[in-house]
Amino acid sequence: MVKKILIFLGCMEALIGTEMLVYQNISVTTKIEPALLIANPQINESEKLRNEKNLSTAQKNQIIQTFNLVNQEIQKYGICKGGGFEIAPYYIYDNGGIKKQIGYQTHWSVTCEFNKDFLETFNTHLNFIQSQIEKNPYLVFTLPSIHRSVDENQDKELDEELNIALLQKAQGIAKKYAKTLRKKCEIKEITLGKVEEPVAPLFALAKSSSKINSNASLDSIISPTAKLQNKTIQGKIIYRCY
Structure with a gap:
């Protein structure tokens, strides 16, 4: 021992x-707790435009004017970036594999990044976009989802x-x-x-708004609930x- x-x-x-x-x-x-709110509003062609084989200059200008008005609106407060768009022929392939044009397509989108203090401003943008789309039969506006991220x-x-x-x-x-x-x-x-x-997306409202009563304004989108994340x-x- x-x-x-x-x-x-x-x-x-x-x-x-x-x-x-x-x-x-x-x-x-x-x-x-993620504090940054991110959304991607988008405008696309309606079924009418997708089946409009011959689009006149006046009809194209009607679409361009709507996009220009929307872009002027989103530039006011600087919370959204982007706004580029195109108007292009829309093609399909028939049973014989032959490509043919049946109409036109278009796409517009922006990326919006803001904190909760600018949520009202974001909703103002959405209401303006909606009001312009209701006047244009060639376009459809999709209300975006909102998710949170860490700035x-x-x-x-x-x-x-x-x-x-x-x-x-x-x-x-x-x-x-x-x-x-x-x-x-x-x-x-x-x-x-x-x-x-990874911060999982937390969604608020997301739906097509092309058929909303023109006499009504959009309900405000509220901020999605924040889920605490580990870092x-x-x-x-x-x-x-x-």
Whole structure:
């Protein structure tokens, strides 16, 4: 028994007198509430346009004028970007595989990014678009879904907070190693990285609005409920104990 104790003490002495490196992966997780609202309003051709084989200059101008008015509206507050459009022949293939034109197609879209303070502005845009589409039989407006995302500033601030929290955790672990090994332990090297859980889309209203009563305005779209998401910062740590 005495021999075993002496061997154990000898091993501890050797361990205490030797520098060692300890490798460890650590992580810190926090919750984040996405604050950015994103939507993609779109306008497409109606069935009438899709079956209008011969489109006159006046008819094309009617479509162009509607798109121009809508683009002027969305430029007022700067929450939506885009607005390009096209008017192109619409083709199908018959049973014999022959391509033939049966009408015209068109497409317009914008990407809107805003916080909840601009939700009323976004709804104002939608109402204006709807009012213009009701006057044009060649176009159909689709009310967009809204989903939440993390904006760049919010993400950057959270990264900084998580990096500090991870460093604090790493220093705490160094103290535990020092106490266990009876050595002085310090962080020799740390590599930071991040693994972020994807933010699932959270949808509000989404439906075709081409047949809404022209005397009525659209009901306001409310902000979708925010679901807290996990964000994790990971670090690879090398401790030097001596």
